[in-house]
Amino acid sequence: MPAARSSESVSPTSRMPWVTIDTEALKANWRTLDALSGRARTGAAVKADGYGLGATRVAKALFEAGCRDFFVAWVEEGVSLREGLNAAGYGDARIYVLQGVYLADVPACLAARLIPVLSNLAEIANWCEGLERADARAAAALQFETGMNRLGIDAGELSIVKAAIAGGTLDVRLIMSHLASADEGTVQRKAQHAEFLALTEAFPGIERSLSNSAGSFLGPDFAFDLVRPGIALYGGRAGEPSDGQLKPVATLTAAVLQVRTAKAGEAAGYGAAAKLSRDTRIATVGLGYADGYLRAASGAGVPLRETRPGAMAFVAGHHVPVLGRVSMDLTLLDVTEVPADLVEPGVRAEFFGPNVAIDDVADAAGTIAYELLTGLGRRVARMAVKDLDYFNRLE
Known part of the structure; x- marks a missing residue:
């Protein structure tokens, strides 16, 4: 298996995705x-x-x-x-x-x-x-x-x-x-x-x-x-008896690259899969299926959305839905309900971790937590929580 990026390859101001390991x-x-x-x-x-x-x-x-x-x-x-x-x-x-x-x-x-x-x-x-x-x-x-x-x-x-x-x-x-x-x-x-x-x-x-x-x-x-x-x-579900007994270990985050407002009646993402029923603030985040965040977790435009809701993310203290189709390098989030001053380029969104259970993301994508963890891409840096704390002190 090719070596993943380590924390030594990550700038404290990096906008690329990383997973912190507790x-x-x-x-x-x-x-x-x-x-x-x-x-x-x-x-x-x-x-x-x-x-x-x-x-x-x-x-x-x-x-x-x-x-x-x-x-x-x-x-x-x-x-x-x-x-x-x-x-x-x-x-x-x-x-x-x-x-x-x-x-x-x-x-x-x-x-x-x-x-x-x-x-x-x-x-x-x-x-x-x-x-x-x-x-x-x-x-x-x-x-x-x-x-x-x-x-x-x-x-x-x-x-x-x-x-x-x-x-x-x-x-x-x-x-x-x-x-x-x-x-x-x-x-x-x-x-x-x-x-x-x-x-x-x-x-x-x-x-x-x-x-x-x-x-x-x-x-x-x-x-x-x-x-x-x-x-x-690693904090994944192991049957009903495990519920509440295990701590999340891995937290996947990526940075907001751009925020824009689209008008009601417009569409977002590939295939115009997300039809906007209201004026919508959209955060474009630098994470996609090339990083192991599965396209099947998309908010719209994939077969699983006929039977279950898409995945959620966590931004600035708020749970927000994935909007439209996850693409190779980018994912759109509907941040309309998040105060505008809290979401700007550089803010990091959590895609699984303590605020978004990895098994919930897996359920949305029709898979299991094992696949999300083992499928993390090479350009997702792995770092210990202490490394992240160090980076935060530099900012």
Whole structure:
């Protein structure tokens, strides 16, 4: 994944979009989830560059909160994360690679002390052969299929896996699976739980992990030895039980570039999608779908507006609607109800954060908070709240 712009590339007077990251809120969310997990450890999914917020920044903060188990998707992500954590002196973190290994990946895994999550017999063979070539022994995890039909070893292959372990090369430290419907009903998750229990009886003494973010709210029966929250850490909704328990972590803002008044009867934006029924003050903001603010969140002119309202933003203490279609670099806001002296070029509008819930924006766009965070564009700078405070003191 290409590196995002860091705070060092942002001028204190920049009009470009940025997302501020509240690492204290991130730590608080981890502690909330950790308290729910009982005796189980609480890990953290930091794949996709820390859900778009910077994997090393996120992992360092979570390590400081007490987290020691981190999950990435690819070996390359794991190598980068290990380098970042080592540089901070956090070398005893465990980093799991969820999408397994090719034979060629094994040396990099060994060098960076990564723990591959092996999800089929070919990956097990790759890992064992790589270890034999390197004359090494290293920990691995196994993922089993329990009903999601995505990644996982089938129950019918259990005897082959046990034979590989008995051979002495495969050192399994964790058995895991993944809940498909943790936040949606009970039938499938109960079935997965039962199948996981039955599978893991074949591996006495080896740690187990089943729960994701929503699973963290299902009680100790689902916690096992290690829970693996993702979106909940970043303040996103993880099913109804999470409502009110999690703090927003990311705040996306962009600057007003121009304010104009259009007359009743005129239209605004591409396709004249926004028909103005009154004289309207329009703030044009420097944020668009190239930055990851989805066109589907538009105030008009997209199919979803037939079934649900468009997204809102927050400007000068007021919630305001997105007006017309979101374009590549620009979004229009209807600021008619905001006092005119409060909205001028340079004023920043919040598109999600403490005043505009990220899940509400996702609902307006017909998607989920995960996509909004991981889809943040490269030109959106990521900065910690303390960096923003520093910039504000310069102004």
